[in-house]
Amino acid sequence: MRMPLALAALVCAAIVAVWAWLGQPVPAPVSPLAAGEKLPCVSYAPFRPGQDPFTPASDITPAQVDDDLARLAKITNCVRTYSSTQASLDSVPELARKHGLAVLLGIWIARDPVANRAEIDRAVQLAQQNPDVVKAVIVGNEVLLRGEQSSNDIAAFLKEVKGKLPPGVEVTYADVWEFWERNRGLADSVDFVTVHILPFWEDLPVAAEKSVAHLGEIREHVGEMFAGKEILIGETGWPSEGRMREGALPSPSNQARVIQELLALAKEKGYRLNVIEAFDQPWKRQLEGTVGGHWGFLDAYTREFKFAWGEAVSDHPLWKWQAGIGAVFAGLVFAAAGLAGRRAGTPPAGGRDWAAVAGVALASGLMYGRMLASVPVESLGVGGWIRGGSLIALATAVPLASAVAIGARARLVTLTLALNPASTPGATRLERFYALLLALSVVLAAQVALGLVFDPRYKDFQFAGLTPIVAGFAFQSLVAAAWRARTDRHAEAIAAAVFLASGLYVVVNETLANWQGLWTGTLFVVLGLTLWRLATAGRKI
Structure with a gap:
């Protein structure tokens, strides 16, 4: 016995004993933000749990967008969107003015020419009506990566949109850095290059502790490719949940570490930076598994921060x-x-x-x-x-x-x-x-x-x-x-x-x-x- x-x-x-060890808070970097300082820009999509962009009859209202932007205005100066027709996103510019936010207005370009035309027309209209708020229009997001249009097609879209925008509103195209490298001529059609650098999703995944150095190397490489052209890091960040990719581990502590180190690097080097993303988007799990729904630094359900700047985080x-x-x-x-x-x-x-x-x-x-x-x-x-x-x-x-x-x-x-x-x-x-x-x-x-x-x-x-x-x-x-x-x-x-x-x-x-x-x-x-x-x-x- x-x-x-x-x-x-x-x-x-x-x-x-094992759980006590696993539960210990992981030290975080020193906060990159001074008291009262805000994030430069964040990606925003309005979809909450149970909502997605695949449902034509969306129940997302301008009031929901207004609530989100009110929260974001406390922590950032700018939001980046990805569509101008879906899910009440056409209400963003007017509501952003209300909350003192600048907007990088997205146009979703895919295969459907009818949908593309609706996106372009609505975005141009919004930019014309809100030139004080819309600082740039992003004509397409990772279209080359998905293989849905050619670089010549995108250049044509950019030329059309540029010709219809009011003075001071710029145009750009956003894609993963490798696709900019393969299509360098596209830079002639944009006012600035918007490049995505996501260490987690690299073909050879980069671990969290090495991701910031990797981002710095890629950003310098892109700067050399497009010398004289302004560069915006349009997407970068780290997921908080999901499967590992080689040594890249999604976790709350790694997300807190990477985002804060990225912001510190951007401030040190003077990089323009947009963090993906504001709120978790559960619908992305349909496309990218568990990890896809957990890129937000704000929780999908509570709408609150997953971590505090400069404070240790328990996984x-x-x-x-x-x-x-x-x-x-x-x-x-x-x-x-x-x-x-x-x-x-x-x-x-x-x-x-x-x-x-x-x-x-x-x-x-x-x-x-x-x-x-x-x-x-x-x-x-x-x-x-x-x-x-x-x-x-x-x-x-x-x-x-x-x-x-x-x-x-x-x-x-x-x-x-x-x-x-x-x-x-x-x-x-x-x-x-x-x-x-x-x-x-x-x-x-x-x-x-x-x-x-x-x-x-x-x-x-x-x-x-x-x-x-x-x-x-x-x-x-x-x-x-x-x-x-x-x-x-x-x-x-x-x-x-x-x-x-x-x-x-x-x-x-x-x-x-x-x-x-x-x-x-x-x-x-x-x-x-x-x-x-x-x-x-x-x-x-």
Whole structure:
């Protein structure tokens, strides 16, 4: 009795200690803004949770825009928009005057010539009516990146708009710096070059701690390409949530660090700078995954700052709650093993069995709180919520069932036992249920694994929910006895090969710099090895 109690206490203490470490506030740079100083300019889109630009009948009103601009006027001198016809954005210039804001007015250029014409006509009209507020018109945003128009087409749009604007209102085009490099002649058609420098989205992603130096290098490079031309860094920033890209980690502390260091660099070098973006835009998750909806430094729901200038930021502000629920869950795992053993008359007596229980408890307890926090953030649409709900259900059931299986000395289960229970008449109800959990877990893990292999760019890694599941089956398989009569297990062997290959691919594709990818890939490898053990040790009755 002393051994399980001591192990349980040790595991719970470890869970609390890890979370206490993770929850510590991360020091931030010295605030780049003096008292009362505002941001130079920020990207603004009016879409709140539940709203998006894809719905023709938008419920966004000028009053909503007015509320947003009133908030932004307290922290910035300028807003950049991306459309002149969508979502009451045509009300921005007039409302910006009310709040003392300048406007970089956006025209959304895409493939549809009718929509393009409506955008151009409305933007020109707004600029003519509000020349004191509209300082520049941005004719197109990343159109070359999306491949929707040629540089000659964009130059024609720029010439037309320029000819219709009142004196003093400039024109520009905005795109990622590489596309300006490939289309240098386009600079002849603009009053200033608007370049996007987003270290996170580079083809070779740049880690947060190196992003400001990278931005400085690219900005100098662009300045040399277009010597004598004014340069606006039209988009730069860092996301607060989402999947890593190589060593680039989205987090609240990294967002606070990067934005403040970028502002400090801009002030030091005299760079013109626009930060993307003001408010989180949840609708972007449909296009760019979790990370796409978390570029704002203002929260989508509270409309408040995610960090305070110059103050330390915790990446896990709810760590006490996460530590507590993890420790409780770990305690339940130990209790489940002990009660199952007593009920079966075969309690885990050796250190090997209790060590396996401790492994299940530690892995699931560490990740349970993080999973509960990450699933709502990473779930989008019906399919996403089904997957998220399945992760929670299996991450709860599998560790507890694994502890019960260890305590009751259940044998190794197979997919055959789940798919064709009649073929194994000697299996207990516990073994049948545990086999069913195995089959469901394989399906769920395969969906995640294959997504990360064939379409990984915007996919989250789901390691928090997968860890309790994989650890449960892995530790139980290490101490469980096999069936007496041997048979081939083709399903397990095939699944093992899929997970082993997927795990290795994820690690290589994401690189060792991506600890989320390394963790997730390792989970697939462990699951593959577990299934391989079931395949080679499988027995029939």
